[in-house]
Amino acid sequence: MAATPFSGDVIRKASRITAVLQIFAVVLLAILVSVYVDISSRQRDMRDAVRENAMWSVYQLNRESGDLVHDLQLLLFSENLAEDRLQELSVRYDVVYSRMNMLKKAQFEKNFAIDVGVGRHLDLVQRIIFDSQPIFDAITAGQPVSRQQLEDLDGQWSRLFRATSDLLVYTNTFVSSERAKARIELEGLQRKSIALIGLLVLSVAFLILTLQRQLRSVQAAGVSLEAMAEQLSVSFQAAEAGNRAKSQFMATMGHEIRTPLNAILGMVELLELGRLSPETSAHIRTIRRSGEALLDIINEILDYAKIEHGKLELERRPVDLQGLAETCTDMMRGRAAEAGNTVTLELAGDWRARTVLSDPTRLRQVILNFMSNGVKFTQGGRVTLRMRQTQRKGVLWLRVEVQDTGIGIDEEGKAKLFQPFSQVDASISRRYGGTGLGLIICKEIIDRFGGSVGVDSTVGEGSTFWFEMPIEATDAVVSSQGERDNAPLAALRRLRILVAEDNKVNQQVILGYLDHLGQDATLAENGALAVEQAGAKHFDLILMDMQMPVMDGIEATRQLRAGSGPCCDVPVVALTANASEEDRRLCLEAGMTGFQAKPIGIAVLHRLIREMGGSSREEPDAVMSQPPVTTPKPAAVSHPVAPAVSPQVAATVSARRQEIAEILGEDGFQELLDAFFEDAVDILAGLHAMLASGERQKLDPLLHNLKGSAANIGLMDISELSQALRHSDPAPADIERLTQMVDVARQSLSAKDQTAAA
Amino acid sequence: MRILAPLAVLLAALSFSAPAAWSLDKPTGPVILTVKGKLATPNVGETAQFDLAMLEKLAGRTGTMKTPWTEGETQFSGPLVRSVLTAAGAKGNVLLVRAINDYFATVPAEDAIKHDTILATRANGKLMSVRDKGPLFLIYPFDLEPALYNEAYFSRSVWQIKEIEVQP
Structure with a gap:
């Protein structure tokens, strides 16, 4: 792992950059907001700036007052004070009046109305205008006006004209300075905008730069992650290979240990057959028991290795539950008696399905494991095996219980029970021995069956180990194997039987059996010879080994069935050492009638011949529907x-x-x-x-x-x-x-x- | 204030003008507006002359709005420029709007046709004196069209109007 280029630094760097980016984004946003606020306030100002032109208005006032003075002097000069000319003058006055009013009331450029200088000038103008109002009101009312009054007016109005001229100059100065101020402000705004734009451009550039850097670092991280994943996968494969090697080693070691152990047990059994002193006899019994215990342990370890490797496979064969229960209790009886225990079997009165499709070997293994645990942890008590069937949601379930009156298990212990390599406590393993694998194997098996395993226990009163699993009912086997084994072999009709078998020892055994059963047997060394012989002569039954040199049993059967010889529809029973489902399927596809696991016993051979005997031609399928059960004694x-x-x-x-x-x-x-x-x-x-x-x-x-x-x-x-x-x-x-x-x-x-x- | 139309004059103007929709009546009160230019229905010589009663009889509008020249909202009412032009049978594209002091502004005829521009005779219901920018004030519909509220239209908003010269 040290060599990997992928390190936390890259990630940390990337996240730092991201943080910086985030801050920048926030700053950018703030700048944008401030720019927007500024612009919108300027806009508001601009809207407010829609005003009347002050300069123009003041100029108008000045001009109108000038016109008024001019008209007045013209009137005085002409000496003609006619009514209509006075009225004209009055209108002129009204216009000046309105102009002055305008300056007081209208909205002009910013600051103009509130400027003190403007106000002062305007007040003066207003005073003069108001002062001359009575004369013009009199003119409007048609009252006579004296020349003196008009001359006074001339003096006043000349002052008015000067005042408006002053106002004009002042306004010009004022407006110019305001304009200059506005320009400076505008320039300031422009500078600010340029600075803002510059900042924006900078931030965007930096954003792009950092994004690019981040992208690069992300890419680098991706590449190193990929490399790491590859490395991990390589390591995983190596670990897997190691694990496989371990399992292989365990399997090999198991065989390695079992072989001498079998020899030891065999020798011990031979010794027991001889005449021995009671002392030696006891010693030998101890040796045998120890050997058997050792074999159990090794078998458990091998089973566990299989489970760990997922190689635990289940068969599906008809199982007689009652027979199974009886066998188990019988097998336990001896050991139970040694510990002063009694074994009882409690079965439901009538079975819903006494024969079910399942794996009898594995079922027996689990039941025996439960029972041997019960016997192991009970002293002078009772171990009971119960079997019950229930119907749940249309599915048939089998519940098996093994109850003992032993030491029991506390809650803590129960939790550990189905864990691999654990026993309830270390003192247990010292006192009672065992691998601690038994229950986990049982659990694994029942899990595979789709069931569940459990235990109910009270310390000091005993335990009940149970399992439940769905089962599938099947037709009952015609009769149990045990009965036939014990029954004397009835005489059979003499059949002509062709035996295709290449193995010398097997040949001798089968031929010997067939001879003993009074059958007329012919031998073929391989599949090709078998086809040849079957083509030349009629046989009643052909026993076909699956694996033979030159031509195997499958091919030979296929040729036999395809041909038109005298034996093309004779029952062919396959003999095989590997009784797998695949083999079974191959055999049936090739046209075989039945299927028999090797080594074949005399009882099985007897039954086979009896079944084929009278009905070989009429009902060749009979064997198919009831395949021989290979549950040897x-x-x-x-x-x-x-x-x-x-x-x-x-x-x-x-x-x-x-x-x-x-x-x-x-x-x-x-x-x-x-x-x-x-x-x-x-x-x-x-x-x-x-x-x-x-x-x-x-x-x-x-x-x-x-x-x-x-x-x-x-x-x-x-x-x-x-x-x-x-x-x-x-x-x-x-x-x-x-x-x-x-x-x-x-x-x-x-x-x-x-x-x-x- | 000086051009107060007596009620009798107003009534007379109404009764006289009603039947003659195709020709313009002669003014009976003081003339406050003279329309010059190419006219289809002149009433005095080559011109169309209006007194207050004649103007107030024409289709007009009342609008309350802010202007740069008034304090707060002011209600202006008066005849639409286009109805005045129609009454005078005026044809042309440019209006030379002249004030009492001979100030004038060039107003596109479009402003009268496209917008509900009026020759306001009254502010807040009262006739306007010359001192108060009377007797006629060209008022754009700033209330209906805020977009018009700018200096370009302000300069066309002539007050103390005495004459409109219609030019081609």
């Missing part, structure tokens, strides 16, 4: 990652061995084992070679092969790691680990043989 076998409380992973080999041995005999299983290890040596050698030569695209078929055959004999860890490596980019170390696991398996299985022999 031991949860750990098909879902080893699930945090089963008692996974007994190592026991899967023996479980599988038992199943195979029942049908093929112990020797048959041993043969399978030998074949597997033989194959494994070749495959591993191949893997090493491909890795060395860099032909990475050839790794996948080999890993797939190893995965399938390992699963077939119950070596789930090897199978899982092979599968995991298919999706990652395997390093030589990974292949080395695979090799070691195969070695461990070989040793442990031969050890088992020895134990069995002993």
Whole structure:
């Protein structure tokens, strides 16, 4: 971050400039206002200045008085004092009178009327005019006027004329000085205006300048922000990559830890089968329990890594809720008894929908987590599992409660419950252990289901953990898996069955099973051979592996359905290790009738044949509408990652061995084992070679092969790691680990043989 | 004040002039206005002469306004210049308005046609004497058109009018 060119300085500078700009804008505004006020006051003055012209008026007065004096003297000189001439003189007087009145009353230029000198002169003029008024009033009235009176008038009027002349001169001086004053004022105004305009121009120029600077700084800020964003994005990507690497590392480490742990648990189980002293037996039980606890923790961590990475995916399969509840209580019973607890199951009398579409593994995980918490924090009490269904706004909801009579949780503790890496308090983790991830995983799962999780608790009385989620009802499965597993396998009609399978071990298992079930089985090594054989001869059922060399199961089925051979409408059931929705869709699109997850058990095979047996031609769709449910009896076998409380992973080999041995005999299983290890040596050698030569695209078929055959004999860890490596980019170390696991398996299985022999 | 029209004279003027709308009656009282120039209906020789009664009979207006020559608002009333010109049958573009003291101003005939300019006979309802700028005062309608209130029109506002000479 230190290298970024974007710094606070730029921003601060820009804001300082903005502040200056604002002040300038205000000043500018003030100047503008003052200019406007000035101009408008001048305008008012100008309007007021619309006045009568004083100079002109005074001149008129002077002229009229001069005329009057002139006329009077003319009259006196002519000695003719006729009435009409006197009247004329009287009119002249009236005119002078009106002129004088004008000067008193009219509005002249500024200051003229109030000037003392003007007033003095005007008063004198007025006095003289008023003095001669009686004579003229007499003339107007037609009374005789004596010559003496007129001569007196002449004397007065000569004074009047002089007075008006003086007034004229005075007015001229006055007006001139006023004009000069006005001009000076005007010049002052002009100077002021020029100064104002100059200021305006200056401010505008400065405004433009600062705006330009601000624009530049904003641009610079934008550029550095962009650079910073880029840098951030790079850092984010780096962080993301780091996070991904961490998740990858966690996943790898999980497998790394689980592999030896599985070996330990397997060995322990083998040891338990032997005759042991009670003391050793107790020790071994402790080892097993500790190992199982450790496995739980690792599974939780792996789950959390998945959740954090958004890789938690949910399945949608029919789930028998009652069966699920019973399985969970059964699984908890043993552990509960160890702590002196009883486990009870309370179910609603009748289900609205006993079978729903959901993810049974995840559901079981949540219920078992709640129950194992209940058992963990309860001593000599009771743990109750309740299930209830309600209808809300047309949607079916499932509510599951696990109530215990344990220590309970206070309010503070409740708040921390669903937080990652937190336990109610540190002493709890010391006393009871656990990662503290269990509940957050549960919450995450239920959130994904669109439901909610909660807890009601009273300290000292116990807690009730519950979750609610919307569920979707579905058709009930014909019969539960458990019943069939336990039921003896009924005799079947002999069918001709084509098995397309490339894996040696798988071939042996399936052929062995089919032989045991009294079926007429034919083997095809790959898809192309299967199409060829199916074209030559009629079969009643085709079991098709999905991934095979030369031609895969999908393509083979497509060709089969497209052709017109004797088997073009025979039921084809896909066998696959990856039971994803995508695979299911691909299979159905290719024209397959059913879909079966591997490794296939004898019971499932039996059911499959029975269903296809009598009705293969008439109702090939029957299988489609009721897809085989792949909920195998031991949860750990098909879902080893699930945090089963008692996974007994190592026991899967023996479980599988038992199943195979029942049908093929112990020797048959041993043969399978030998074949597997033989194959494994070749495959591993191949893997090493491909890795060395860099032909990475050839790794996948080999890993797939190893995965399938390992699963077939119950070596789930090897199978899982092979599968995991298919999706990652395997390093030589990974292949080395695979090799070691195969070695461990070989040793442990031969050890088992020895134990069995002993 | 000297040209006070007796009521009888006024009435006589009214009764005589009423039927003769196309020709101008002869003045019966003292003549206060003489219109000269090219006239269609002269009444005394080549001129049209008016006494007060004749003028006050013509279409006129009354307006209250401020002028530079009066204190405060003053109500002026009198015949419209254009009605005087019409009565005289005068044709022309320029009016030479002459005062008693032979002062004159050149007034465009337009001022009489476009604006309601009057020859005020009365200020505040009273006849104006020569001492009070009578007997006739050319008053522009400053109340109706404030734009006229400036020196150009002030100089045309002739008072003590005795004669209008109509020029082409």
